Amino acid sequence: xxxxxxxxxxxxxxxxxxxxxxxxxxxxxxxxxxxxxxxxxxxxxxxxxxxxxxxxxxxxxxxxxxxxxxxxxxxxxxxxxxxxxxxxxxxxxxxxxxxxxxxxxxxxxxxxxxxxxxxxxxxxxxxxxxxxxxxxxxxxxxxxxxxxxxxxxxxxxxxxxxxxxxxxxxxxxxxxxxxxxxxxxxxxxxxxxxxxxxxxxxxxxxxxxxxxxxxxxxxxxxxxxxxxxxxxxxxxxxxxxxxxxxxxxxxxxxxxxxxxxxxxxxxxxxxxxxxxxxxxxxxxxxxxxxxxxxxxxxxxxxxxxxxxxxxxxxxxxxxxxxxxxxxxxxxxxxxxxxxxxxx
Amino acid sequence: xxxxxxxxxxxxxxxxxxxxxxxxxxxxxxxxxxxxxxxxxxxxxxxxxxxxxxxxxxxxxxxxxxxxxxxxxxxxxxxxxxxxxxxxxxxxxxxxxxxxxxxxxxxxxxxxxxxxxxxxxxxxxxxxxxxxxxxxxxxxxxxxxxxxxxxxxxxxxxxxxxxxxxxxxxxxxxxxxxxxxxxxxxxxxxxxxxxxxxxxxxxxxxxxxxxxxxxxxxxxxxxxxxxxxxxxxx
Numbered sequence: 001x002x003x004x005x006x007x008x009x010x011x012x013x014x015x016x017x018x019x020x021x022x023x024x025x026x027x028x029x030x031x032x033x034x035x036x037x038x039x040x041x042x043x044x045x046x047x048x049x050x051x052x053x054x055x056x057x058x059x060x061x062x063x064x065x066x067x068x069x070x071x072x073x074x075x076x077x078x079x080x081x082x083x084x085x086x087x088x089x090x091x092x093x094x095x096x097x098x099x100x101x102x103x104x105x106x107x108x109x110x111x112x113x114x115x116x117x118x119x120x121x122x123x124x125x126x127x128x129x130x131x132x133x134x135x136x137x138x139x140x141x142x143x144x145x146x147x148x149x150x151x152x153x154x155x156x157x158x159x160x161x162x163x164x165x166x167x168x169x170x171x172x173x174x175x176x177x178x179x180x181x182x183x184x185x186x187x188x189x190x191x192x193x194x195x196x197x198x199x200x201x202x203x204x205x206x207x208x209x210x211x212x213x214x215x216x217x218x219x220x221x222x223x224x225x226x227x228x229x230x231x232x233x234x235x236x237x238x239x240x241x242x243x244x245x246x247x248x249x250x251x252x253x254x255x256x257x258x259x260x261x262x263x264x265x266x267x268x269x270x271x272x273x274x275x276x277x278x279x280x281x282x283x284x285x286x287x288x289x290x291x292x293x294x295x296x297x298x299x300x301x302x303x304x305x306x307x308x309x310x311x312x313x314x315x316x317x318x319x320x321x322x323x324x325x326x327x328x329x330x331x332x333x334x335x336x337x338x339x340x341x342x343x
Numbered sequence: 344x345x346x347x348x349x350x351x352x353x354x355x356x357x358x359x360x361x362x363x364x365x366x367x368x369x370x371x372x373x374x375x376x377x378x379x380x381x382x383x384x385x386x387x388x389x390x391x392x393x394x395x396x397x398x399x400x401x402x403x404x405x406x407x408x409x410x411x412x413x414x415x416x417x418x419x420x421x422x423x424x425x426x427x428x429x430x431x432x433x434x435x436x437x438x439x440x441x442x443x444x445x446x447x448x449x450x451x452x453x454x455x456x457x458x459x460x461x462x463x464x465x466x467x468x469x470x471x472x473x474x475x476x477x478x479x480x481x482x483x484x485x486x487x488x489x490x491x492x493x494x495x496x497x498x499x500x501x502x503x504x505x506x507x508x509x510x511x512x513x514x515x516x517x518x519x520x521x522x523x524x525x526x527x528x529x530x531x532x533x534x535x536x537x538x539x540x541x542x543x544x545x546x547x548x549x550x551x552x553x554x555x556x557x558x559x560x561x562x563x564x565x566x567x568x569x570x571x572x573x574x575x576x577x
Binding site for chain 2: 216218
């Protein structure tokens with residue numbers, strides 16, 4: 001229990017956060033989008049932090065999730081090669097969410113299978129290329145994706161409550177809690193995974209690959225499974241994004257968002273459970289805090305500066321740095337604090 | 344139990360083993376000694392299936408395991424204790440031991456084996472929740488041995504277990520390896536510390552540039568003038 005105390009404290013703070021923000025739609029909106037990107041950062045951390053494989057195309061899974069979910073709920077009518085026509089009637093967003101998870105999981109499998117026989121730099125290159133190809137498809141397959149005109153009018157998620165029927169989540173507050181619930185589930189799933197036999201295999205490959213192979217770990221299969229779970233999680237985040245913003249265009253595939261996610265993971269502490277969450281909140285909300293005082297271009301400079309400072313002060317990221325401070329204080333504390341003994 | 348015939352192995356353009364043949368009898372402690380670069384580690388890596396054989400064969404219990412997948416070799420009962428970085432540094436001692444049983448599907452016997460290993464190495468039991476990277480060199484080697492035993496092997500391949508350890512710890516570690524053999528597990532030991540290995544073993548092979556040049560009982564090799572001059576300092 002003690003191990004999860006910081007996470008539970010953070011969860012409690014996040015549950016109470018809307019009360020503190022009051023009726024500030026601008027801030028609430030910033031927190032929701034930050035939360036969605038943080039889920040994607042958590043999924044990236046599963047690969048980068050726990051298996052050591054860097055996916056520089058992670059935004060592709062996020063974007064595919066967004067498009068699959070949006071198209072499922074909007075419906076489409078396209079003509080494929082050879083005059084074959086595919087018509088799809090709109091389905092509820094919840095099904096879109098499920099299909100987004102499945103489709104991105106399948107993409108993760110494909111990318112993993114293609115690149116994990118060789119790993120390392122090859123995986124980085126395959127993921128970058130994959131993201132670029134997917135972006136070009138989204139941009140140019142106008143009949144399906146509307147290209148740069150964007151997919152608009154995406155329906156929001158709706159909630160079914162016994163006695164109340166279904167209510168669409170049009171306002172910000174319920175969307176905030178939806179993101180929080182999905183984020184918490186993803187966090188719990190990752191926490192469970194990394195402690196399992198599969199998690200030991202992932203971490204073993206990162207810490208000492210030759211030893212991991214000698215104890216019988218199947219590297220390709222382990223890394224591919226990690227990529228599937230990671231991609232599916234990023235796809236879930238993309239689906240949340242599509243149904244919250246209710247408009248998406250090929251800009252969801254921007255490379256800079258992948259960079260932001262990497263900064264969140266590395267700054268927060270890769271290979272830790274809380275790292276991407278803390279990093280996600282800090283680097284997600286930093287632009288909001290800076291917005292009144294400087295233009296976006298200058299914000300990126302501050303971004304870089306903050307990251308450099310973090311890397312200097314806490315080379316392994318914020319969360320491991322703070323954890324170290326806490327243990328140092330704890331181990332030196334008994335010498336100073338007198339212990340009162342009562343009979 | 345293990346029979347290697349005319350094994351040829353290499354890395355790229357380099358041929359590390361040039362027709363190596365050796366036999367390990369069941370229940371024995373066999374030492375493979377030789378200089379740096381003679382091909383000792385390559386031999387173990389070839390047995391484990393970590394590198395392919397170019398020609399020749401490796402038989403284990405009469406079955407051909409040449410070019411078999413490392414996982415299948417392990418499942419047949421051959422555990423490899425590689426040299427150098429021996430543990431998963433950021434994992435706890437308990438997790439490192441669990442890694443040794445990665446392929447096993449019999450949880451009750453795994454926990455019994457775990458209890459046995461903690462009994463044999465009380466230091467590991469004390470530090471079971473500590474990260475393996477924070478252990479001393481000797482403790483890490485004991486952990487590596489414990490991990491190898493967790494797969495319930497019938498043959499353990501030890502690669503340079505004395506490397507980088509303090510002399511008094513080396514002695515204790517060799518005693519542990521002898522005890523492992525005496526309890527019925529066959530051992531193939533690769534060592535640069537030729538004298539200690541030859542004293543410890545039942546049978547020994549001397550490897551020079553990819554070929555076995557001498558074989559016999561440990562005491563026979565110690566008495567050999569060539570071995571004395573080249574490996575035991577005169």
